[in-house]
Amino acid sequence: MKSEMESLLKNDTYELVELPKGRKALKNKWVFKLKRDENEQLTKFKARLVVKGFGQKEGIDFDEIFSPVVKMTSIRIILGMAASMDLEVEQLDVKTAFLHGDLEEEIYMEQPEGFEVERKQHMVCKLKKSLYGLKQAPRQWYKKFDSFMVGHGYKRTDADPCVYLQRFTGGNFIILLLYVDDMLIVGKDVSMIRKLKADLSKSFDMKDLGPAKQILGMEITRDRQAKKLWLSQERYVERVLERFNMKEAKSVSSPLGNHFKLSRLSCPTTQVEKDKMAGIPYSSAVGSLMYAMVCTRPDIAHAVGVVSRYLSNPGREHWEAVKWILKYLRGTSKLCLCFGGSEPILEGFTDADLAGDLDNRKSTSAYLFTFSGGAVSWQSKLQKCVALSTTESEYLAANEAGKEMIWLQRFVQELGVKQGNYVVHCDSQSAIHLSKNSMYHPRTKHIDHRYHWIRDAVSKKFFQLRKIHTNKNISDMLTKVVQQQKFEFCRSASGLTHPSI
Structure with missing residues (x-):
């Protein structure tokens, strides 16, 4: 004092x-x-x-x-x-x-x-x-x-x-x-x-x-000889696990299990049910998970996005899903976001599911951008309108990825990093065609004009929207629960690895 x-x-x-x-x-x-x-x-x-x-x-x-x-x-x-x-x-x-x-x-x-x-x-x-x-x-x-x-x-x-x-x-x-x-x-x-x-x-x-x-709260570790840098939140994750009594829990291999079908149907409806949930630190746990996701853990972005939809009235199944994410973090607390070992190239990936939200049948848009070998920007978010087809949901997701690419491109150029072509990878050929051609079609005529912004961006060559096989689209893990082999590929390709020093 x-x-x-x-x-x-x-x-x-x-x-x-x-x-x-x-x-x-x-x-x-x-x-x-x-x-x-x-x-x-x-x-x-x-x-x-x-x-x-x-x-x-x-x-x-x-x-x-x-x-x-x-x-x-x-x-x-x-x-x-x-x-x-x-x-x-x-x-x-x-x-x-x-x-x-x-x-x-x-x-x-x-x-x-x-x-x-x-x-x-x-x-x-x-x-x-x-x-x-x-x-x-x-x-x-x-x-x-x-x-x-x-x-x-x-x-x-x-x-x-x-x-x-x-x-x-x-x-x-x-x-x-x-x-x-x-x-x-x-x-x-x-x-x-x-x-x-x-x-x-x-x-x-x-x-x-x-x-x-x-x-x-992110620890920085470097190997100057190998030109690598790791960002870790191991200590933060350990504190979170201890805070919510999950330090001795059995770990799981994925952020969200296939058996979870979360919806508002699991929310408490009676006062007795609400009173039982009142003593459970749901909001606090989701907030703690969200900070880890925002800083260094894109692998839990989809799972955290799903459980955060029920903050106002969580039920027992929602809490079990939160504990599942904590169990996943217990087994992967040492994972670091790795940068370096490659040229500073900016590359984007975009994906979407279709009607994955059980409450209102909205789709989830996702993008993930890598730079110098590691993820620098990612998002998993419900779309604002109901998409009627995979083409439409992928097209809407590509718009969000395109907007982020414009900002990232401007930023790295200001920093003096030069790059020939900027590419956003998309696994929907029909969405790519829609971004290049102002075609009229009964299945796409209803799409609002604000989502056709990407046509202008692509025509002016701000970036390329390029086809990629769905098995190589690393943003896939941000839209839904994927098979374990695919999830581990996406996680590794986004730069999440164990430090090698």
Whole structure:
């Protein structure tokens, strides 16, 4: 607590004043946390002063509050680049990041508990700088950091506003990724990275973490000689299994068993059934699974997508399906997303089922993109309308994949990665024909014009939609439960392997 107060005073965060008539001082509280390193060893006891921002009034205490963070896809793409091109990857952490933001509104806060100034207990803190808990705190910090980076010659990428890039003579460059107060710095020249670190330390209170070992709960392991990098969430998965008492459960070989036929028919209908389910941590478990899926585990995307449809009223069978996914993770917790060992080529795969959702007969669209040998972007999602044929469902899925390809293509080009042709693989020949020809047909005449966007994209050669055999379509595991041999092929082809070091 004393260290936190020293940071506040050093940063000139507030001044004591009389509370103006008609204004209300916001309350605050101390929040305590234990900080651990990548080996789960206790490194720090942390105390943070947090404003109770829920008491703020819009238009008086705040206006705009949105603040971007780096996309998970951007992190994977740049780490893939680092692996293939053998780049340096360094990490920084900003101490008390939100305290650096400059406030634009007039905000008052009560004095921190335990640190009231003697004989001035009646006075309040007029905030000069942003503080944790304020609704606009993340935005003000981002604006401050963005101003620093732009002022030092870095360009904010159009594809991701939290990725900064600067090119130097001799082909050198530096890329910086920002996720609130966590930073990754990627570049060829260590001395240039050190200079950026020094410049950052002059303006912000920084902690140099050296070569990156973990980011957002993902452990980073490298083999520089083989030009490979692995992203793992083994420790996170182990904590999740322990939290839901599944650490000793018998493992299974697939994320979702064929015997599960999940639908709303399994949802509780009586109060007694609902009361029985009330004590089961369904939402918490699905949320934990979802974070693993979003970061490094595309193999559970379909299963997590299915169980997440019943968050509002889960039944016993839905909970059994969640436990099945946890059992699968128990047996595959050591799987890592591997990058490198190949050229940084962007390649896409798209697929769809037909009427797989038993409740409304909607189909599931899926895509998966690989870069530098590993999956960087994936999605498994119910379509917004009911498809009447496999051609239609595959066509709708190809549209979603095409939109993602346009963004990914723009991003890698901004990073300086050149590629001849961009290809999205699709296993439906009829959907490919429909994307190339504006033909009229009784079975396709009803398709809404918004889904014909892909025709324009293909005709302008933004990317190619190319036929692939269904046995080689690795996005197939994102649309349905597939046979074990096919599932293991898809999982391996997406870059999910055991580390070889």
